[in-house]
Amino acid sequence: MAIWLVAAWMKANSVAVVDVAVSKTEQDEWFVAYHFEEVVERVYFVRNPDSSRLQRWDPLESGYYLAVDSESGDEYVARTDGAGFNSVAFQLDPTYIALRKDYAPFSTFSDGGVSWFTGRFKVCPKSCSSALAFSYNFSMQAPLREHIRLPEQSERGELNWRESASDGQVVYVGPQALDTSRQDGFETIIDPILPRSLQQRLRQDVPPLTAYFNQRMPPLSERPMLLASFSPTTDGRFGYQGGVVGNQMLLHWYGHSMAERVTAPYFVEDTLWFIAHEFAHLYxxxxxxxxxxxxxxxxxxxxxxxxxxxxxxxxxxxxxxxxxxxxxxxxxxxxxxxxxxxxxxxxxxxxxxxxxxxxxxxxxxxxxxxxxxxxxxxxxxxxxxxxxxxxxxxxxxxxxxxxxxxxxxxxxxxxxxxxxx
Ligand SMILES: [Zn+2]
Incomplete structure (x- = not known):
């Protein structure tokens, strides 16, 4: 009994729980609201690839600000009067940006869907280098017409899940429903604006790629999810960025339009190389x-x-x-x-x-x-x-x-x- 009590006390006192509530409104506005168990004076972000939150996150209440720590270079949240707080909320810019050393916070789909990376939203009350373990209670709320999806999970209205401080996962919010008829292979969420030839390639190349890697690497423990998205640019930039987080593979193309790109020399070969490279990361x-x-x-x-x-x-x-x-x-x-x-x-x-x-x-x-x-x-x-x-x-x-x-x-x-x- 005494041992159980000590164990229960240790457990309760070694984990800091942070509530992270992300929401999308009918008007397509995105917000994040945090709640901490205890009052804190500063809250640091776990992942700091650059300082772009300063431009893309807007505190909902005056008196709060985002800044960069002069020593560590990490972004943090505090109050202008230095007082403590146990909740804070921001309006977000849900557009695509490529971060050089991290996953894109948001990737957009032309049908209105959006995927976002949970790791971007993980914070540590006081400091990320304390001995505490952090646990995140995530919730995502969206208009009822949208599907909120994680691998093997799909809800309307609201989805709740828990994560530790390690990497994160990608949450899809949009019109594409889980296809329950396909129990094997990949869960796929593919932007309908991608040229039909490319969409076909994605679907057609997945089975032989899976077979190739299954013959050579330890098999995947869970059914993977493939998210393929596209965002337009107006400044002439074009390219693609991929990533694998957990059992999710992210393929994002950006540029003026895809139509001209698919006719470029070696587009098919480049695309296959890109997908096969990300497949390797999955395995x-x-x-x-x-x-x-x-x-x-x-x-x-x-x-x-x-x-x-x-x-x-x-x-x-x-x-x-x-x-x-x-x-x-x-x-x-x-x-x-x-x-x-x-x-x-x-x-x-x-x-x-x-x-x-x-x-x-x-x-x-x-x-x-x-x-x-x-x-x-x-x-x-x-x-x-x-x-x-x-x-x-x-x-x-x-x-x-x-x-x-x-x-x-x-x-x-x-x-x-x-x-x-
Ligand atoms: Zn790579």
Whole structure:
């Protein structure tokens, strides 16, 4: 009994619960309202890719403000009079922005649907570095005509769920209902404005991609959700951005219009590469918190290349991609480009070396890596990757790779470097 009481007390006192109520009105206005268990003077955001909340979040009551901490660079909320508070609310700008190192807070669909990333809304009362664990009671309210969806969940009016402080997930709010007739494969939410050929490709490519990765990587534990969206731009910018969070794959295109893009040379090949790259991340099972981003980005690039080769994609295109990676890897001063371009070439060399003994090459290394990290989530991921590499090749080869990678990152300007492995 005494032990139970202590355990219950510990539990009650080690978790700070934050209520996060997101709402969309009939007039298409978006709000977020926070409630904290205790009065606080400052509330910090968990994720701070930049300071764009300052422009995009508008406090509903005067006397509250958003600012950037001069030491940490993190965004926070406080009152102008310095007084404590236990609730605060904002009106939000629900438009698409690409954040360089984070998921887009909002992605828009041309039929009025919107998807938003919960991680953007996670805050820590007082400080994010305290010993407290944070728990978030999310709610989403929307007009009754809309569907509020998370993987395997769909409600009208209101949906409630709970999350920890780790990454987050993407919530869809809009006219597309859950298709209950399809129990296998992917849940798909595809923007109807995407060209029909692209929509068809998405639906048509998912089964063979799934089969390809199922043969080579540990199977997915849950049915994934694919969200494909598009937002128009007026300033000439165009492109695409993808991401995987949990078992959700996000594909977003932006630009003046899609119609002209689909006729561009290699649009089909580029799109397939992009989707196959994100598929690889899905099967990497969240193993990309690693600061050595070349490990997962390079592997995703290589897995995309392998898939495209397996379906006999135009070899001129594939050579062009490899030569592009070689050129960038030789000269780039940008750490992101090094992760992808050099990462692809390093992954290809690792694959060739492993294939001398094991036919699935890099995929086999990743199979073991994903399994080992699932068994021991606190393992040093980089260390583990090189240990497994040494097992599948040799100590000498693994050490050569370490040195080669470290030397390349050392050539970058100081602030762009990652710690040497
Ligand atoms: Zn990637």
């Amino acid at each position: 990497q099972a969240g193993q990309f918190s690693n600061e050595q981003a070349w490990i997962h980005e390079g592997a995703a690039e290589f897995m995309a290349l392998s898939y495209l080769r397996s379906i006999r994609t135009n070899s001129i295109y594939l050579n062009h991609r490899l030569q592009g990676a070689q050129a960038k890897c030789n000269t780039s001063q940008d750490s992101f480009e090094v992760h992808y371009a050099c990462g692809l070439l390093w992954a290809a060399d690792i694959d060739a070396q492993i294939q001398a003994t094991y036919p699935h090459g890099l995929f086999f290394l990743w199979y073991m890596y994903v399994q080992a990290l699932a068994d021991d989530p606190y393992a040093d991921a980089t260390q583990l990757y090189f240990e497994l590499l040494a097992q599948l090749t040799s100590e000498t080869f693994a050490q050569q790779m370490r040195t080669r990678v470290a030397l390349r990152y050392e050539q970058l300007p100081q602030q762009a470097q990652v710690p040497a492995p």
